Amino acid sequence: MKRREFLATSIVATGALGFGFGPGPLRAQEPVSGGTLIWGHSETTQNLDMHQTGTASTARVLQNIHDGIVTINSEMEVVPQLAESFEVSDDGLTYTFRLREGVMFHDGSTMTSEDVRYSFERLRDPETGAVNFEVFNDVDAIETPDDLTVIIRMSRANAPFLARLAENGAGVIMPAGSGDIQGDTPTGAGPFRFVRREFGNEVELVRFDDYWDGPAYLDGILAREITEPTVRLTGLRTGELHFINDIPAERISEVEADPDLQVRTWAPLNFDFVNFNHNLELFQDRRVRQAFDLMIDKEMLMQGVLWGQGDPTPTPSFPNDASRNGDIVQRAQDIAQARALLEEAGYPAGSLNVVFKVTTNYPYHVDSAQIISEWAREAGVNMTIEQLTWADWLSQVWVDRDFEMTMMNFFTIWEPDRLYYSLYHSTGGFNYRNITDPLIDEMAEAARGEVDPQARVDIYKRIQQYIYDESLDVVLWYRNGSIAALPSVGGLDTVVHPNGSNLNFHRVWLDA
Numbered sequence: 001m002k003r004r005e006f007l008a009t010s011i012v013a014t015g016a017l018g019f020g021f022g023p024g025p026l027r028a029q030e031p032v033s034g035g036t037l038i039w040g041h042s043e044t045t046q047n048l049d050m051h052q053t054g055t056a057s058t059a060r061v062l063q064n065i066h067d068g069i070v071t072i073n074s075e076m077e078v079v080p081q082l083a084e085s086f087e088v089s090d091d092g093l094t095y096t097f098r099l100r101e102g103v104m105f106h107d108g109s110t111m112t113s114e115d116v117r118y119s120f121e122r123l124r125d126p127e128t129g130a131v132n133f134e135v136f137n138d139v140d141a142i143e144t145p146d147d148l149t150v151i152i153r154m155s156r157a158n159a160p161f162l163a164r165l166a167e168n169g170a171g172v173i174m175p176a177g178s179g180d181i182q183g184d185t186p187t188g189a190g191p192f193r194f195v196r197r198e199f200g201n202e203v204e205l206v207r208f209d210d211y212w213d214g215p216a217y218l219d220g221i222l223a224r225e226i227t228e229p230t231v232r233l234t235g236l237r238t239g240e241l242h243f244i245n246d247i248p249a250e251r252i253s254e255v256e257a258d259p260d261l262q263v264r265t266w267a268p269l270n271f272d273f274v275n276f277n278h279n280l281e282l283f284q285d286r287r288v289r290q291a292f293d294l295m296i297d298k299e300m301l302m303q304g305v306l307w308g309q310g311d312p313t314p315t316p317s318f319p320n321d322a323s324r325n326g327d328i329v330q331r332a333q334d335i336a337q338a339r340a341l342l343e344e345a346g347y348p349a350g351s352l353n354v355v356f357k358v359t360t361n362y363p364y365h366v367d368s369a370q371i372i373s374e375w376a377r378e379a380g381v382n383m384t385i386e387q388l389t390w391a392d393w394l395s396q397v398w399v400d401r402d403f404e405m406t407m408m409n410f411f412t413i414w415e416p417d418r419l420y421y422s423l424y425h426s427t428g429g430f431n432y433r434n435i436t437d438p439l440i441d442e443m444a445e446a447a448r449g450e451v452d453p454q455a456r457v458d459i460y461k462r463i464q465q466y467i468y469d470e471s472l473d474v475v476l477w478y479r480n481g482s483i484a485a486l487p488s489v490g491g492l493d494t495v496v497h498p499n500g501s502n503l504n505f506h507r508v509w510l511d512a
Contacts, residue, residue: 031491032510034217040235040241043060043225044361044390045197064504066172066186067190068171068173081171092158099150106194132170164415173189192220205220233248236486245503264492275432285345291341294335301476305368306479325461333375342379354382366387393406401432424472433472439466
């Protein structure tokens, strides 16, 4: 197999994620150095260990502290980052990375191949609790013949391996031996250095002058965690904030029309879905899962909670992903059929009580749950809503898996292996719903080892069809992304990472 053909199997997206940056003045000023950017961050950061964190909210901050061995460009192609170059053997079993010389970590040490081996061995170690551990399932050995060379030998060909390393969590490089401090004092080789965090309030970063790709323009970043959308927007308009992400959905048009603000929008940012705990006997019955699917009017729900800032979808694969199964159509709302399925499953009207846990970290999830509970009542289900803080949701749902129903969104899922292996394989790092299905496991494993691009696409399409047929989750919509800034912020078009979620402030500056 030719090297180019093998690399083609690692990414099946047909270009970038469809960013269409919306209205906003284009700036021609020359960058200037200095100043601290005050960012109204829409979510609360949690565990700061990049190997362990599973939240995009935390990754948006850590993206500025860490770099990976590789990354992706605007065309969704894997390109070197901390590696200067990489090669893949014709049989797909050997990856050779040549590291950049003189890369400095924030602790003052210089990056060598030993740091790469340490980082990858830490990710592989079950004791670490890394969310992307399964990326390394097929790694047989990690060799460091010299300070600037890393050779990874695989036990079998793994088509998505290189693309999975382009995710900052899987490919991020930390100083050897630094694992114990990463959760409280993240230390990497990125453009900004961690200073402090007040949990639930703010995170402070300062410029790292020895950054390998040149120092940032900003002196620092103060990320203030403001989950209430209107408060963020007010802070921007009063000048208390320079920059915000997630403009209130109902006010997008108004903000876009404001000549005193810069705005960028794109689609999609993420997908949202309703989840069932498959460990419970109740949700091991496909009829019950499908009944809840039939209760929901997806278009009406999206309009009601997102104000049209998104698009309904029956599959989580992004619109321009070649592996997206375009033949699947969302189920239309049918309350009568939902009641009939529940009756058939042994739950006549009024007999089923369900607790729906949602996090206030995403206010539109709370709104969604309230609307869904009304449709559930029409279908004869008594639904109780429990509103949890982000930390409590992560503890109860993500870690302890103590839930019946919940709702979540996922970001940066541009590579189908992460989407269908991590979320649906029985051992996947993001399978908090306890889905255990031998057929999905078999298909997800087969896709990893399939080096023919079209054959791999076909497998992912079959996985999507199976997820839909079994109603393993209820996939709702893609949500649009948005950022806004004061006119004094320069370099706004460089902020959004090609994955559509991460935000990087390396090339951002302030006029004053």
